[in-house]
Amino acid sequence: MPHDHHDHDELSPSGHPYRADQDGPLSYWQVMEIAVRELMIEKGVTTAEAVSAQIEAMDARNPAHGAAVVARAWVDPAFRARLLADGSAACAEMGFDVGPMRLIAIENTADVHNVVVCTLCSCYPRNLLGLPPDWYKSRAYRSRTVREPRKVLSEFGLELPAGVTLRVHDSTADMRYLVVPARPEGTADLSEADLAALVTRDAMIGVGVAKAP
């Protein structure tokens, strides 16, 4: 069909469609957001500048931060040991403030694969990786990851060998998990930056593995 209509094809820089409610009819909940925000400002709880600064700070957090931490752990055994002992402190060393929640790094090996879920809500290491993907918050992921984790991983395209132990970690509101994926083979000569490029968000949640070079 020539000259297809492209209204719904516009993608954001990250390759996702913009949600239509940016410019659709004003919704009740959008009205509430504006009202709550303005009341918070009028009552001195916050300022318009603080809201903008908070959004900017959250926008700046992305999986590349976690990937840099993982790559450092791959190349620096002493850092790896510190990361596994105290994830929050090790991230802080690299300039990443993961906030008050304790960050626990869990390492994948040849024999053990780890995956993270929050069955009760949607706890996620957002201060390191940015906001969670929609599926992480879905009923299907929250319900099934502790029931049939291998099947869930296979839906993400990850078929774990039968001999690999799979550990499922259920987050709580007081701590966060970061999976340190196994370093792929054939990467001995790569720089730390090139290694970081192999570490995906999904690999740090545990529904994927690091990319091959």
Place this chain on the structure above:
Amino acid sequence: MSGLDGKRWHDMGGALAGPIPQDDHDFALWEKRVDALMILASGAGHFTVDGLRRALEDMGEAAFETMTYYERWVAAINQNLLEQGVYSIAELGEKMQAVQARGETYGEASNAG
């Protein structure tokens, strides 16, 4: 909803469910603002993430199924701020009416002029 096992609706680990939805979206400005308001309100000491979760969980399963993530969040933030007396229901109602009167899109309504 509590089932025969005594679990509340949000305690869904282990339940049966369909395939993992693979679609994702970038957050709209109003959603990012809701996220920011939660962090700022809790940073100012008005309530904690536990207060947010209590309101979300008390909304029940129907809200989980029919409202989007940040719709539920803004409702929960609002409930906590009302309970803490940061503003009154009357003030909220007046403000929402004023916002609504500004225009028909989020952009228009965001502009207090």
